[in-house]
Amino acid sequence: MALREIVTLPHPTLRRKARKVTEFGPELQTLVDDMVETMRVAPGVGLAAPQVNISQQLIVVEFGDEEDENAPKKLYILANPEIVKLSKETVMGVEGCLSIPGIVGEVERAEKALITGQNRRGQPVKIKAEGWLARIFQHEIDHLNGVLYVDKATRLWQQKDEEEDVPAAD
Numbered sequence: 001m002a003l004r005e006i007v008t009l010p011h012p013t014l015r016r017k018a019r020k021v022t023e024f025g026p027e028l029q030t031l032v033d034d035m036v037e038t039m040r041v042a043p044g045v046g047l048a049a050p051q052v053n054i055s056q057q058l059i060v061v062e063f064g065d066e067e068d069e070n071a072p073k074k075l076y077i078l079a080n081p082e083i084v085k086l087s088k089e090t091v092m093g094v095e096g097c098l099s100i101p102g103i104v105g106e107v108e109r110a111e112k113a114l115i116t117g118q119n120r121r122g123q124p125v126k127i128k129a130e131g132w133l134a135r136i137f138q139h140e141i142d143h144l145n146g147v148l149y150v151d152k153a154t155r156l157w158q159q160k161d162e163e164e165d166v167p168a169a170d
């Protein structure tokens, strides 16, 4: 495993629509492992392949229970993710992005999301997410379409060091 460099704005890959993953061979497995390691070291709760300058539809997400800090984190690896359903109910939350250092912003997101995609072996998976997990998936899947949270934020501000970590930073 190796750490990948996280690219930041205005890197053009961040604004490109990512290609579908079609090969689930050793190269993809290495990319997945590297992305998981890079996300953990950053640290972040998610990472999309375009953030490591790979224009492919691949995301990794690792998040625990928002109600319980001590709950074990769950790792999601998703190729070709698609949002098939979003709840009408929305919720405001503060997001950050490893590709846009130093700022955070308030974004309105659907409270629940139903997501389909493929695991690292190419098998179909379906994920029902709500709350922060649903927010993280929406943020990551936006990355695959060249969309960044700053495009949707209603308010942006400089992140101060003394502020607590933003849970949705990826």
Ligand code: NI
Residues within 6 Å of the ligand: 096, 097, 098, 099, 139, 143, 170
């Ligand atoms: Ni991001």
